[in-house]
Amino acid sequence: xxxxxxxxxxxxxxxxxxxxxxxxxxxxxxxxxxxxxxxxxxxxxxxxxxxxxxxxxxxxxxxxxxxxxxxxxxxxxxxxxxxxxxxxxxxxxxxxxxxxxxxxxxxxxxxxxxxxxxxxxxxxxxxxxxxxxxxxxxxxxxxxxxxxxxxxxxxxxxxxxxxxxxxxxxxxxxxxxxxxxxxxxxxxxxxxxxxxxxxxxxxxxxxxxxxxxxxxxxxxxxx
Numbered sequence: 001x002x003x004x005x006x007x008x009x010x011x012x013x014x015x016x017x018x019x020x021x022x023x024x025x026x027x028x029x030x031x032x033x034x035x036x037x038x039x040x041x042x043x044x045x046x047x048x049x050x051x052x053x054x055x056x057x058x059x060x061x062x063x064x065x066x067x068x069x070x071x072x073x074x075x076x077x078x079x080x081x082x083x084x085x086x087x088x089x090x091x092x093x094x095x096x097x098x099x100x101x102x103x104x105x106x107x108x109x110x111x112x113x114x115x116x117x118x119x120x121x122x123x124x125x126x127x128x129x130x131x132x133x134x135x136x137x138x139x140x141x142x143x144x145x146x147x148x149x150x151x152x153x154x155x156x157x158x159x160x161x162x163x164x165x166x167x168x169x170x171x172x173x174x175x176x177x178x179x180x181x182x183x184x185x186x187x188x189x190x191x192x193x194x195x196x197x198x199x200x201x202x203x204x205x206x207x208x209x210x211x212x213x214x215x216x217x218x219x220x221x222x223x
Contacts (some may be wrong), residue, residue: 008033008040015043036060152221156208163200164193168207172217 005047009018011025013035024031039046039053039060046053046060053060150172159168166181181196206212207221214220 010038010040010043012036012038012040012046014038015045017043148223149219150208150215152210152213152223155212155221156204159200159204159205159207163204164197166200167198167203168200172207172212172221175216 010016011018011028011030012033013030014025014028015038016027018024018025018032024033036048037046038044039056039058041058042053042056044053044055051060052058109149155172158171162168164181164185166178169175169178169181181199185196186195203212212221
């Protein structure tokens with residue numbers, strides 16, 4: 001027992017026999033002098049919290065933990081001492097920036113196209129375009145049909161023979177001149193008929209010659 005009283009020959013954690021050169025237990029890896037389960041002098045189990053071994057009466061003094069445990073294996077822990085795990089460092093959670101609002105494109109209503117302007121045909125309807133070109137957004141169409149055209153020959157003959165009564169002007173649709181010729185002849189009791197007759201004769205010749213080529217509505221006269 002004297003040798004046990006002088007030398008710690010047993011591991012305090014697993015009671016394995018140690019040599020004089022052992023720094024750590026070859027069985028459990030604890031540093032020499034650390035642990036609380038067995039007596040380091042006799043190897044008998046030690047009571048929890050006891051300061052003296054009940055078998056060999058040696059003091060159960062704990063070696064300085066700071067200097068002894070620094071040489072122990074990092075994977076071994078004292079079974080009788082609870083070691084608190086290191087606190088987990090949580091990463092700070094930063095609020096995520098809100099996504100930018102979705103920019104919706106404003107759909108502007110398209111302007112309605114200007115209405116189509118229907119104009120008489122340049123050649124057949126007698127409509128004169130500026131610079132000889134048809135205006136934009138216009139559609140040409142004929143303002144007459146074959147039945148609506150007045151006869152040039154008929155108008156000329158009526159003007160030559162019945163011009164004093166304005167019959168040719170009634171026929172062509174020049175109502176104003178026709179009424180004037182008729183009233184001059186009738187109201188003057190045919191005293192002014194020579195004037196109206198000459199007037200009608202001249203207009204009849206102009207109709208036959210093509211100087212008057214359209215009727216009162218602008219429809220060209222047919223041959």
